[in-house]
Amino acid sequence: MIDTEHVVQRFLKYVSFDTQSDEDNDAVCPSTPGQLVFAKALAEELKAIGLSDVTLDEHGYIMATLPANGAEGPVVGFISHVDTSSDASGKDIKPVRVTDYDGKDVVLNEARGIVFSTKAFPEVLKYKGQDILFTDGTTLLGADDKAGITAIVSAMEYLIQHPDITHGMIRIGFTPDEETGRSAALFDVKQFAADFAYTVDGGELGGLEYENFNAANPVITFHGRSVHTGDAKGKMVNALSIAAEWQQLLPAGEKPEYTEGHEGFFHVYKLNGDVETCTMHMLVRDHDRQRFERRKALLQQMADFFNEKYGDGTVVVTP
Known part of the structure; x- marks a missing residue:
């Protein structure tokens, strides 16, 4: 029987590490030093529970092996990521x-x-009568994806402690910078050497996702002209106003708060800037490749429209 309290304490130990990634820092991997601090501690734990071939490279990618103990079959992999989102504090x-x-x-x-x-999150009612971990509301909890790491490490530990459960070779991998979209960039598939693998990340208990969407993370830059407000008429071009106009021009019903299932969407999730320059970070998602390409093309068409309206170079789309 699994020691639930042991699993909970492992998770709480993991979330004590501040591992927020930084999508604006693509010069190094991992994008934040805290990820490597956690990765080093995690690699040592994997050795301590008895996994073999534990490796940690300079970029924060961890791999390890649970050797087969009598069963034959394909090599199965399990993968999670060590970083947490930059949307809220993880400290x-x-x-x-x-x-x-x-x-x-x-x-x-x-x-x-x-x-x-x-009322806002009725899905929690599925877990009535169970124990639930939250934060105090001022930070992330970090369950995405330290819950996944906890599940994988605890499962490996359980199999090591119960050799009567026969299994084939299992490979595990923990990656940095998943929240920035760059976790696969330096992942050595050949070294991982699994015939197939599962990512343990998100979803409700018992859920299995077997397909994925097409994804783009474009950055839209708006260039304006700042003029003293006393002399601004006919001269000022407010980049913030153009960004707001852009947001309103996006298809109204094709945003995450209105879509579900296989429906694609546009999502503006970060806006920074002033009258002179404003940058907008977006997510573009669609399961259908042709619709996905049309979504990307629409953004360029919108940019062409704004550049014709306000002048060449006003809007730049960086894919």
């Missing part, structure tokens, strides 16, 4: 543990009035 995480969840709203941080709402 000094304060977990909130709810035991025997009663199905009601959860007060995460009374001092700040932060409440986890069942």
Whole structure:
């Protein structure tokens, strides 16, 4: 029987590491030093529980092997990522543990009035009667994807401790910078040497995703002209206003908050800048390749429209 408390404490140890990645830093891998700190600790743990061929390269990629113990078959791999999203802080995480969840709203941080709402997230009701880990609402928890790492490491440890369970060779791999879209860039598939592999990341209990979308992460740059507001009429070009116009021109119903299943979308998730220059970060997703290419083409058509309206070079799309 699995020691649940042991698994929980492993997870809590993992989330104590600040491993946010930085999508703006593509000069080095990993994009943040905290990922390598965690990777080194994780590699040592893999050796300690008895895995073999544990490797950690200078970029933070970890690989290890659980040798076969009598069963024959293909080499199976399991993969997770060590980094967490930059959308919210991943430092000094304060977990909130709810035991025997009663199905009601959860007060995460009374001092700040932060409440986890069942109306906003009704899927939590599936886990009524179970124990759930939250944060206090001021940071990420880091379950994406330290829960995946916890599951893989705990499964390997269980198999090592129970040699009566026969299995073939298992390879595990932990990667950096998944949240930036660059985790596969330096992943050595030949070294990993699995016949097939599963990524353990996200989804509800028992879920299995066997397909993927086409993805692009374009950056849209808007160039304006800053003029003193007292003399701005007919002269000022406000990059922020153009960015807002761009957002409104995107197909209204094709955004994540309105789509599901195989429906593709455009998603603006970050906007920085001022009157002179503004940069917009977007996600473009679609399961259908032809529709995906049309989505990318639409962005360039929009840029052409704005450049004709406001002047050449006003909008630049970087794929």
